[in-house]
Amino acid sequence: MNEFELKYKPFGERSILIEWPKIISEKVLESVLLCKDKLENYKFKERVYIKSAYNSILITYDVTINNFYGKVLTLKDILYTNFATKKSSYKFWKIPVCYDFDFGIDLEEVSKNNGIEIPEIIRLHSSTIYRIYFLGFLPGFLYLGGLDNRLHFSRKNTPRLKVKKGSVAIGGSQTGIYPTESPGGWNIIGKTPIDFFYVYDENPCFAQAGDKIQFISVTKMEYEQIAKSIESKTYVMESEVFDG
Amino acid sequence: MVRVLHPGFYTSIQDLGRKDYQHLGVPISGAMDLEAAKLANAILDNNEHCAVLEMTMVGPKLEFTCNSTVSVTGANLSPTLNGVRINNYLAINVNKGDVIEFGSLTKGLRSYLAVSSGFQTALVLNSRSMYKGITQTTLLQKGDMLTIEPESFISNKNATIRPNTDYMENHKIQVYKGPEFYKLNEIQISSLFDKDFTIAKENNRMAYQLNELIENNLKDIITSLVLPGTVQLTPSGKLIVLMRDCQTTGGYPRVLQLSEISINNLAQKFVGNKIKFRLMS
Numbered sequence A: 001m002n003e004f005e006l007k008y009k010p011f012g013e014r015s016i017l018i019e020w021p022k023i024i025s026e027k028v029l030e031s032v033l034l035c036k037d038k039l040e041n042y043k044f045k046e047r048v049y050i051k052s053a054y055n056s057i058l059i060t061y062d063v064t065i066n067n068f069y070g071k072v073l074t075l076k077d078i079l080y081t082n083f084a085t086k087k088s089s090y091k092f093w094k095i096p097v098c099y100d101f102d103f104g105i106d107l108e109e110v111s112k113n114n115g116i117e118i119p120e121i122i123r124l125h126s127s128t129i130y131r132i133y134f135l136g137f138l139p140g141f142l143y144l145g146g147l148d149n150r151l152h153f154s155r156k157n158t159p160r161l162k163v164k165k166g167s168v169a170i171g172g173s174q175t176g177i178y179p180t181e182s183p184g185g186w187n188i189i190g191k192t193p194i195d196f197f198y199v200y201d202e203n204p205c206f207a208q209a210g211d212k213i214q215f216i217s218v219t220k221m222e223y224e225q226i227a228k229s230i231e232s233k234t235y236v237m238e239s240e241v242f243d244g
Numbered sequence B: 001m002v003r004v005l006h007p008g009f010y011t012s013i014q015d016l017g018r019k020d021y022q023h024l025g026v027p028i029s030g031a032m033d034l035e036a037a038k039l040a041n042a043i044l045d046n047n048e049h050c051a052v053l054e055m056t057m058v059g060p061k062l063e064f065t066c067n068s069t070v071s072v073t074g075a076n077l078s079p080t081l082n083g084v085r086i087n088n089y090l091a092i093n094v095n096k097g098d099v100i101e102f103g104s105l106t107k108g109l110r111s112y113l114a115v116s117s118g119f120q121t122a123l124v125l126n127s128r129s130m131y132k133g134i135t136q137t138t139l140l141q142k143g144d145m146l147t148i149e150p151e152s153f154i155s156n157k158n159a160t161i162r163p164n165t166d167y168m169e170n171h172k173i174q175v176y177k178g179p180e181f182y183k184l185n186e187i188q189i190s191s192l193f194d195k196d197f198t199i200a201k202e203n204n205r206m207a208y209q210l211n212e213l214i215e216n217n218l219k220d221i222i223t224s225l226v227l228p229g230t231v232q233l234t235p236s237g238k239l240i241v242l243m244r245d246c247q248t249t250g251g252y253p254r255v256l257q258l259s260e261i262s263i264n265n266l267a268q269k270f271v272g273n274k275i276k277f278r279l280m281s
Helices: A026-041 A068-080 A107-114 A118-127 A220-231 B034-043 B186-194 B260-267
Strands: A007-011 A015-019 A048-053 A056-061 A089-097 A130-135 A142-145 A160-163 A167-171 A174-177 A182-184 A187-191 A212-217 A238-243 B002-006 B010-014 B052-056 B061-064 B068-076 B092-094 B099-101 B107-115 B172-177 B197-203 B207-213 B230-233 B238-242 B254-258 B274-279
Touching: A007 A068, A015 A068, A026 A048, A026 A056, A026 A068, A026 A130, A048 A130, A089 A220, A107 A118, A107 A187, A118 A187, A118 A212, A142 A174, B034 B052, B034 B068, B034 B107, B034 B260, B172 B260, B186 B274, B254 B260
Parallel strands: A089 A212, B172 B274
Antiparallel strands: A007 A015, A015 A056, A048 A056, A089 A238, A130 A142, A130 A212, A160 A182, A167 A174, A167 A187, B002 B061, B010 B052, B052 B107, B061 B099, B068 B092, B068 B107, B172 B254, B197 B207, B197 B274, B207 B238, B230 B238, B230 B254
């Protein structure tokens, strides 16, 4: 099943790190997600917690690992056995973003620095379909792959102490959404009214690793309307399901 | 109920942490010194998942509006019950109207107060551990009323525990090789294990920074997964030891990983304390 050579490393007393080659690519992501799926569907004897990033999976056991090599053999069995896992289906989410100057406070700087007119920045940013590689940094923060090269722009030397919740930003070769107010050094180009993390839900984040998203440019008036319908819980997110 | 007459310096509700949502970027949180928190519960025959108070450096002043039994573990903050000194690591009956107060810090940094059946503050994502953005409050405030289960009878919990509290003064921190340890050269490795490191003033529930630098030529890694106890080597050569409230992912090389016991040990250290890493096989 796996064209990649995987490395298994002990990580402290309770965790095992599985590493893929050091590249960021959709191919690696597919392999990581398939393995994660197999691990999540396996009935471990112990309680385990599984999380993934660009090119790694971390399995944390609730108890100390006494026999690392024994555990690795079990993991290899799970990953290399081609038992039929129910194929995960992924979702395609459409995220409204208002690229108004009131929200996109760094639009002009990105425009000047990268030599691109602002409407073109908005067009490039909202025409790409981004893949969610994993979540991390903050609850509900999506690591997205696929930002157009022309929009790459390095982080600010001094991070802002407060970036507003919902800010859509560019940091180096990445783009992302601040799910909560937090300090941050990325360049802010817009804002979404969508909540990416809702603590009182059993499933606090609608998006998951493997899903795709696209930003839809909306006017300030549309932004306000969506924000209102989110507040009154009548907003329905646009999404499509596709098979992984 | 427990009325907070004075919140202390940095007092929060903690349990064993929020482990089920790490894949969504939610920090685990939980008591910084997990063993001390578990022991506080064990003394009262509580389930180990019961929420306790974590008190840092300067303890709170608390008034009980019902009967309960309490225990205090971890750092010694000179606790008193109605002005009379009480000991750590004992079950102590508390009556309606009693006041527990803390005094000077004589050992460690973080102390834990358990009550019978645990504090019943809001359960958010399967944990009561306070964390900004997840729970509504992050720290205790003056005037807070904390829900506890009243005890109608005087319980007779006298489990005598002879705790070993020497770990708080042990400056040896047990570590394992981290995922990027192999990238270190001999000079870096020997300075990691020969040097005494000093806890920087930047130390909190998220991370402890260390003052002494390691010469560093390592590039950042592709953002990967980290854990409480992960030691990161930053581009400036500064070491950062991640603690219970740490993020779930990071991009600095992960050179070491603390043993579970050593995370508890480090949680009892404060600015200026010295530590030395000891490599476990």
